[in-house]
Amino acid sequence: MYAVIETGGKQYRVAAGESIEVETLEGEVGSAVEFGRVLAVFDGDNVKTSDLGGALVKGTIAAQGRGDKLIFFKFKRKKQYKRTIGHRQNFTRIDVSEIVA
Numbered sequence: 001m002y003a004v005i006e007t008g009g010k011q012y013r014v015a016a017g018e019s020i021e022v023e024t025l026e027g028e029v030g031s032a033v034e035f036g037r038v039l040a041v042f043d044g045d046n047v048k049t050s051d052l053g054g055a056l057v058k059g060t061i062a063a064q065g066r067g068d069k070l071i072f073f074k075f076k077r078k079k080q081y082k083r084t085i086g087h088r089q090n091f092t093r094i095d096v097s098e099i100v101a
Contacts, residue, residue: 003099004040005057011039014057014096024090027061033094034058041101048101056100063093 002015008023025033038055041048048055067089074083 001041001043001099001101003038003042003055003057003101005035006037006039007035014099016096016098018096019062019093020096021091021093023092024064025061025092025094027092029061029063031061032058033061038101041099043101052101054100057096058098058100059094059096061092062095064090065093066090 002013005012005014007025010023012020012022014020027033035057036055038052038057039049041052041055070087070089072085072087074085075081
């Protein structure tokens, strides 16, 4: 059984026992989180996409961290323009414990 949830403006495919990295969520490491915005639940051949008002995905916060550094280099030829920019995105790692459908 797996589900598709939406958080942070992105959609994620989750199953019980998996670990996912999502946009930063408030909370301490070890605290419980619930995702109420469940878009679909897949259970074998059965697919539920509508009437999911009571569906929840429960999990715990495993870690708060920052991703790898991305380097962006801007360059315009013949103009002596060069610029280097770095970025590290914050994330929250969630251990999914169960899907309530």
